[in-house]
Amino acid sequence: MKKFLAILTAVLAIGALQGNALAADKQHKVVYHVNGGDEKQHMATLRNIDNHINAVGKDKLDLRVVMHGNGLDLLQSAQKNKALASKIDELKLKGVGFKVCENTLRAKKLDAKKDLYDVNVKKGPEGDIVPSGVAEIAILQNKGFAYIKP
Amino acid sequence: MKDPDDPRREFSAEHLNAFVDEQLAPEEKSRLLLSLNSNEALSREVCELRKVRDLVRLAYPEPSAVGLRDGRHGRRSGFSASALAATLATLTFGMTLGWFLHTRVADIDQVSQDNIPDATAAGRHLAGKPVVTLAATAHNPPRIILHVTESDPKQLAEMMNDLEGLLRHYKAQNQSVRVEVVTNGDGLALLRADVTPYTRRIARLQEQYDNLSFVACQNTLDRLTKEKGITARLLPGVVIIDSGVAQLMRRQNQGWAYIQV
Numbered sequence: 465m466k467k468f469l470a471i472l473t474a475v476l477a478i479g480a481l482q483g484n485a486l487a488a489d490k491q492h493k494v495v496y497h498v499n500g501g502d503e504k505q506h507m508a509t510l511r512n513i514d515n516h517i518n519a520v521g522k523d524k525l526d527l528r529v530v531m532h533g534n535g536l537d538l539l540q541s542a543q544k545n546k547a548l549a550s551k552i553d554e555l556k557l558k559g560v561g562f563k564v565c566e567n568t569l570r571a572k573k574l575d576a577k578k579d580l581y582d583v584n585v586k587k588g589p590e591g592d593i594v595p596s597g598v599a600e601i602a603i604l605q606n607k608g609f610a611y612i613k614p
Numbered sequence: 615m616k617d618p619d620d621p622r623r624e625f626s627a628e629h630l631n632a633f634v635d636e637q638l639a640p641e642e643k644s645r646l647l648l649s650l651n652s653n654e655a656l657s658r659e660v661c662e663l664r665k666v667r668d669l670v671r672l673a674y675p676e677p678s679a680v681g682l683r684d685g686r687h688g689r690r691s692g693f694s695a696s697a698l699a700a701t702l703a704t705l706t707f708g709m710t711l712g713w714f715l716h717t718r719v720a721d722i723d724q725v726s727q728d729n730i731p732d733a734t735a736a737g738r739h740l741a742g743k744p745v746v747t748l749a750a751t752a753h754n755p756p757r758i759i760l761h762v763t764e765s766d767p768k769q770l771a772e773m774m775n776d777l778e779g780l781l782r783h784y785k786a787q788n789q790s791v792r793v794e795v796v797t798n799g800d801g802l803a804l805l806r807a808d809v810t811p812y813t814r815r816i817a818r819l820q821e822q823y824d825n826l827s828f829v830a831c832q833n834t835l836d837r838l839t840k841e842k843g844i845t846a847r848l849l850p851g852v853v854i855i856d857s858g859v860a861q862l863m864r865r866q867n868q869g870w871a872y873i874q875v
Contacts, residue, residue, distance in 0.1 A: 499772065499875065533772045567779045596783040598776050602758045602871035613874045 493526045493609040495601055498535035503545055506538045509614045510551045513560060522558045528604065532565030532597025536574065539564065542581035549581055556582075565597030625649070625656065634663045755790040755825075757870040761862060762801035767811070770804055773875040774812060781823050791825060794865065798831035798858030802838075805830050807847040820851050831858030 496513060498506070509529075517525055531538055539562070542548040552562065564583055569576055576583045576593060584592040594600040605611055625633075625646060632638050633646050650657045758780070762773055777795065784791040795804075803809045805828055810816070819826060830852050838844045848854070855861050866872050 497873065499776075500769070533776065567783070571775065596779055598758070598760075598780045598873055598875075599756075599783050601873050602756055605871035606756065606869075611872055 491526055492520050492524055495604045495609040495611055496529045497601055497613045498529060498531045498538055499533040500535060503541045507548060510555060512614050513555060517558050528561040528563055530563045530597050530601050532568045536564060536568055539580035552581060562592055563594045563600060564592055566593050566595050630660055630663055634667050755792060757792040759862060759865050759870050759872050760795045761874045762795060762797045762804055763799050765800040765803035774815060776875050793826050794829055796829045796858050796861055798834045802830055802834045805848050805852045807849050813849060816849055828852045829861060830854050833857050
């Protein structure tokens with residue numbers, strides 16, 4: 465009986481470890497938080513993200529950038545700053561989602577289509593606008609996303 | 615030496631055994647002790663019994679000695695009951711683990727599908743279902759720490775807007791939420807009665823939302839006193855904890871979401 469129990473426990477432990485490793489291998493989930501900074505800092509953040517993708521591999525990574533408050537400057541600057549814009553394009557091709565806070569749009573009286581660079585204004589999960597940037601970060605963390613504030 | 619079973623003996627073998635095992639009533643014990651002093655044969659017999667008892671204790675570790683003294687015979691059935699309980703517990707644990715891993719994998723699948731633009735809406739809806747229930751049960755209500763480390767007025771102003779927007783967002787959705795504002799370092803300025811520009815706004819928020827708390831770091835308070843000679847007065851209702859950083863760690867370990875504002 466004791467031996468049987470020991471074997472049972474061992475098998476369970478091995479199974480759990482392997483299941484865990486499998487899940488961890490399959491996908492890294494990360495949310496980057498941007499709520500301020502100037503163009504130079506924004507460029508540095510985008511480079512950070514690019515390096516992150518290169519280190520992990522784009523197929524294993526679900527990476528989202530959530531912007532609110534003055535973080536929306538990132539997409540405002542990209543309307544004029546070609547270097548920022550092309551970096552954003554590059555990251556989007558690698559699967560990065562750029563999410564914009566609706567509360568901030570309202571407070572700053574911004575038009576996402578006109579004032580910000582390449583925002584999908586469609587409602588629902590495929591769109592780029594989230595009701596509250598801060599709440600979105602909390603929701604993603606509850607879904608297992610790691611939080612990084614560059 | 616007298617025969618131990620001799621009925622004329624002053625003390626029976628059973629009586630002596632009880633003495634060795636310290637199970638005699640006090641007056642019987644003292645009567646026997648008196649006899650032991652005068653009766654050499656008796657004392658040798660007791661000595662022998664003690665030796666046997668010690669040998670038995672040596673051979674079987676403590677639990678069996680307890681069992682002997684207690685005179686209970688339920689040990690065997692007790693063991694199998696605990697083994698049964700252990701088996702059940704292991705099985706339950708294994709099943710829970712399996713279920714948990716299964717749902718996690720489903721969750722991950724869902725997230726990766728989110729990113730594939732041409733996934734059909736129907737497919738996403740189906741795959742999304744278990745995730746929604748998982749999120750609703752395991753993380754209800756949402757709990758969020760806002761970490762304040764700076765005293766820059768522009769940043770504080772934005773932080774206050776974020777906080778209020780967040781509380782309003784969850785209220786509008788009729789969803790309960792818990793929010794804790796943790797301040798340390800320069801961020802403590804937000805909660806210092808002599809410095810903060812937000813005395814009234816914070817009081818209003820505290821009144822409006824009972825799911826909101828403001829936390830100040832004791833280490834920072836101590837440092838202010840030591841380095842600048844300031845005894846900081848805090849706003850009413852502010853909670854003081856030992857260390858802001860430790861609180862961030864505790865809360866994240868408890869499953870709170872962390873946001874630095």
